[in-house]
Amino acid sequence: MTEHSYPHSHVFYRKLRRTFPLIVRGEGCYLYDSAGRSYLDACGGAFVVNIGHGVAAIGDAMARQAARVAYVNGTAFTHEPVEALAAALASRAPGDLELAYFLGSGSEAVEAALKLARQYWVERGRPTKHKILALVPSYHGNTLLALSASAREHYRVLYRDWLVPMPRVPAPYPYRCSCRGQGRLCAACSGDALEAAIRQEGADSVAAFIGEPIGGSSTGASVPDPAYWPRVREICSRHDVLFVADEVLSGAGRTGTWSALEPYHVTPDLLVMGKGIASGYAPLSAILAPRRIVDVIAEGSGGFLHAQTFSHHPVCCAAGLAVLDYLDRHDLVGRCARIAPMFHAALEPLRALPHVGDVRGRGLLAGIEFVDDKDTGAPFPRAAHFAESFADAALEAGLVVWPNVGQADGTNGDLALLAPPFTIKAHDIATLVTRFRLALESTVAAVMSRS
Numbered sequence: 152m153t154e155h156s157y158p159h160s161h162v163f164y165r166k167l168r169r170t171f172p173l174i175v176r177g178e179g180c181y182l183y184d185s186a187g188r189s190y191l192d193a194c195g196g197a198f199v200v201n202i203g204h205g206v207a208a209i210g211d212a213m214a215r216q217a218a219r220v221a222y223v224n225g226t227a228f229t230h231e232p233v234e235a236l237a238a239a240l241a242s243r244a245p246g247d248l249e250l251a252y253f254l255g256s257g258s259e260a261v262e263a264a265l266k267l268a269r270q271y272w273v274e275r276g277r278p279t280k281h282k283i284l285a286l287v288p289s290y291h292g293n294t295l296l297a298l299s300a301s302a303r304e305h306y307r308v309l310y311r312d313w314l315v316p317m318p319r320v321p322a323p324y325p326y327r328c329s330c331r332g333q334g335r336l337c338a339a340c341s342g343d344a345l346e347a348a349i350r351q352e353g354a355d356s357v358a359a360f361i362g363e364p365i366g367g368s369s370t371g372a373s374v375p376d377p378a379y380w381p382r383v384r385e386i387c388s389r390h391d392v393l394f395v396a397d398e399v400l401s402g403a404g405r406t407g408t409w410s411a412l413e414p415y416h417v418t419p420d421l422l423v424m425g426k427g428i429a430s431g432y433a434p435l436s437a438i439l440a441p442r443r444i445v446d447v448i449a450e451g452s453g454g455f456l457h458a459q460t461f462s463h464h465p466v467c468c469a470a471g472l473a474v475l476d477y478l479d480r481h482d483l484v485g486r487c488a489r490i491a492p493m494f495h496a497a498l499e500p501l502r503a504l505p506h507v508g509d510v511r512g513r514g515l516l517a518g519i520e521f522v523d524d525k526d527t528g529a530p531f532p533r534a535a536h537f538a539e540s541f542a543d544a545a546l547e548a549g550l551v552v553w554p555n556v557g558q559a560d561g562t563n564g565d566l567a568l569l570a571p572p573f574t575i576k577a578h579d580i581a582t583l584v585t586r587f588r589l590a591l592e593s594t595v596a597a598v599m600s601r602s
């Protein structure tokens with residue numbers, strides 16, 4: 152039997168020192184490999200599979216579209232799936248975000264949204280507005296402009312000379328903030344730090360601010376104070392800075408509302424979506440934009456300067472449309488909101504375990520932060536590779552989690568993120584917690600024996 156590891160296969164694997172289980176089937180929250188093992192997919196792959204694995208209706212819709220017309224050039228033609236999906240996303244989006252531009256990945260959509268912000272200011276006759284402000288910690292993707300916006304040092308280090316400088320604003324991250332999330336006057340947690348950064352750079356030079364409404368892998372499901380995003384919105388409007396909300400991870404219902412900004416009653420100028428909108432059945436992302444921005448370009452140059460062969464792709468849009476239909480027919484965003492209290496109540500006791508510093512999140516998104524010292528919150532040294540060892544131990548226990556590192560200070564810090572399909576049942580949540588505990592016990596034992 153072929154071993155699925157480098158160099159035994161022709162695949163240039165994403166990890167070159169790992170043997171990969173060969174997944175042959177997915178159903179609901181579970182994945183099955185060729186050796187007959189099952190895995191509870193507690194992070195929907197990478198925060199993607201919101202409706203669960205193996206929904207035949209989505210594949211059927213894609214096949215029908217591919218048989219009818221698989222591809223047309225988006226500069227020459229339009230087609231039914233893109234028209235219908237754009238209308239469906241516009242009807243769900245907050246405020247005046249009525250227009251949808253489709254791409255494949257979150258990185259591409261972030262990249263394009265930042266370019267759109269720049270083009271908008273140039274065509275409005277304000278070409279000095281070119282800087283992008285971004286949070287730290289943050290993650291917006293791995294293409295070079297998206298990586299420039301990301302405060303993710305281990306991804307950036309090799310490419311630093313190619314990245315665009317983006318002034319940093321401290322992210323609202325209560326667990327690691329000196330105010331512990333209690334400080335109404337804390338610059339990071341209140342949003343005042345953004346105002347200071349805009350003043351420092353000069354509003355005339357700032358095109359946009361980008362942030363994740365609820366922390367994704369960067370701050371591990373940290374939920375900002377209810378006053379935070381209204382304050383950011385007010386600051387951006389007052390300084391003529393476009394507010395770009397990166398909902399690639401938190402959007403599409405993941406936090407119990409279609410947009411994670413809904414409970415904040417805030418409309419961004421541009422909303423970026425990805426991952427969950429096609430639930431992993433096809434690569435699909437979108438920028439949602441208002442007419443007040445697109446009109447400027449329509450009346451100016453006449454088109455957004457961002458050409459990609461596969462934008463507005465018929466089969467990917469058909470997948471997105473079928474996923475939205477499935478979410479609606481099964482009321483899955485409502486289910487996500489309804490099951491969330493039980494999910495978080497089941498996770499809460501993990502807080503008492505050794506080396507669990509914090510448990511947090513909203514909807515079916517949770518972050519469990521691991522620390523060396525629970526009293527001080529001191530992280531493990533990076534060399535311990537705690538998060539990675541935990542994810543390996545979890546896989547061994549039949550549980551797929553998302554490990555994340557570096558959030559404490561750019562280098563150190565260990566997290567496990569959970570984002571199960573919205574169809575997860577109470578008994579699956581119990582299984583998840585049991586396997587999580589087992590994995591943590593064996594990780595602590597292994598890390599301690601190495602130190």
Ligand code: PLP
Pocket residue numbers: 256257258259261290291292293363367368397398399400401425426
């Ligand atoms: N933005 C956020 C908030 C993300 O979490 C991610 C990916 O994890 C991206 C952007 C990049 O998306 P992709 O990996 O699809 O390029």
